[in-house]
Amino acid sequence: MRIGELSKNTGFQVETLRFYEKQGLISPVGRTESGYREYDQESLKQLHFIQQAKSVGFSLNEISELLTLRVERDQHSCSEVKTIAEQKLVQIESKINELNKMRDALHKITDACCGGPEPATSCTILNALDNV
Amino acid sequence: MRIGELSKNTGFQVETLRFYEKQGLISPVGRTESGYREYDQESLKQLHFIQQAKSVGFSLNEISELLTLRVERDQHSCSEVKTIAEQKLVQIESKINELNKMRDALHKITDACCGGPEPATSCTILNALDNV
DNA sequence: CTTGACCCTATAGTAGACTTTAGGGTTTAT
DNA sequence: ATAAACCCTAAAGTCTACTATAGGGTCAAG
Numbered sequence: 146m147r148i149g150e151l152s153k154n155t156g157f158q159v160e161t162l163r164f165y166e167k168q169g170l171i172s173p174v175g176r177t178e179s180g181y182r183e184y185d186q187e188s189l190k191q192l193h194f195i196q197q198a199k200s201v202g203f204s205l206n207e208i209s210e211l212l213t214l215r216v217e218r219d220q221h222s223c224s225e226v227k228t229i230a231e232q233k234l235v236q237i238e239s240k241i242n243e244l245n246k247m248r249d250a251l252h253k254i255t256d257a258c259c260g261g262p263e264p265a266t267s268c269t270i271l272n273a274l275d276n277v
Numbered sequence: 278m279r280i281g282e283l284s285k286n287t288g289f290q291v292e293t294l295r296f297y298e299k300q301g302l303i304s305p306v307g308r309t310e311s312g313y314r315e316y317d318q319e320s321l322k323q324l325h326f327i328q329q330a331k332s333v334g335f336s337l338n339e340i341s342e343l344l345t346l347r348v349e350r351d352q353h354s355c356s357e358v359k360t361i362a363e364q365k366l367v368q369i370e371s372k373i374n375e376l377n378k379m380r381d382a383l384h385k386i387t388d389a390c391c392g393g394p395e396p397a398t399s400c401t402i403l404n405a406l407d408n409v
Numbered sequence: 410c411t412t413g414a415c416c417c418t419a420t421a422g423t424a425g426a427c428t429t430t431a432g433g434g435t436t437t438a439t
Numbered sequence: 440a441t442a443a444a445c446c447c448t449a450a451a452g453t454c455t456a457c458t459a460t461a462g463g464g465t466c467a468a469g
Contacts, residue, residue: 149415160458179465181416190407197406202379215403219396226402227392234387237380244373247334251366260359264351270358271347274329275322281445296427311435313446
């Protein structure tokens with residue numbers, strides 16, 4: 146399968162696939178005489194893996210690490226994999242907490258504002274942002 | 278007050294202050310003969326405003342917009358301000374939702390993993406990321 | 410045998426929010 | 440008077456994850 150077909154089968158754009166190759170995430174099985182990349186089912190599987198990993202919040206660097214573990218499964222322990230996953234979980238949760246705090250703070254000052262057509266001369270939102 | 282003192286009083290790095298000036302967020306009251314920026318209490322207030330706005334999730338572009346409203350309070354209505362705040366609230370909430378989904382998905386596959394010292398040959402996390 | 414779809418490389422650009430570098434004046438304390 | 444600390448500008452670099460551009464081969468169909 147050439148890159149265009151791989152693109153259709155995975156939803157990743159052709160440029161993205163070449164970019165992922167440069168990042169070391171995937172690589173073609175070989176090249177045709179004319180230099181075209183050739184891919185097989187394994188590439189397809191790897192890209193599905195990448196899609197899934199992205200969807201649960203892993204960065205490309207982290208995915209690269211996970212792909213290594215995936216390929217070298219027998220040389221690595223479950224705990225190694227779980228540790229990475231748990232770290233990501235902590236990161237996601239701390240982002241959620243941060244955003245929750247933002248939402249609450251913003252909610253509070255937004256609720257206090259009348260939102261009416263009158264000039265914002267003493268707008269509670271602007272005032273709230275003023276007073277530290 | 279020169280830029281170094283403003284930096285100390287606000288916690289923003291000197292380079293960041295100059296960067297903010299380039300972005301149109303702040304500007305010195307004037308310059309000394311030798312070209313040094315000079316700031317007053319208003320700069321301090323603006324930077325506190327910026328800090329607060331950042332802390333509730335506004336981007337620099339949005340803060341720039343808010344600063345304009347802040348300065349031209351009488352020419353703008355409360356509803357203008359509130360609209361911006363509410364839009365941001367919606368954005369923050371949708372980010373939270375997205376992260377919640379990620380957390381749940383990751384939680385599910387992480388919980389299923391034993392996390393033990395055995396090889397990751399049939400690690401449930403790696404498998405989960407494999408199977409779309 | 411030519412046209413269009415497809416492929417290649419290398420390099421640059423995008424967004425956001427800064428940080429770093431290079432090169433060079435000014436002020437202040439000793 | 441000199442060294443440290445501080446200030447200036449312009450331009451380039453950082454990070455993430457791509458996207459776009461320029462310029463140029465290859466393959467299948469008509």
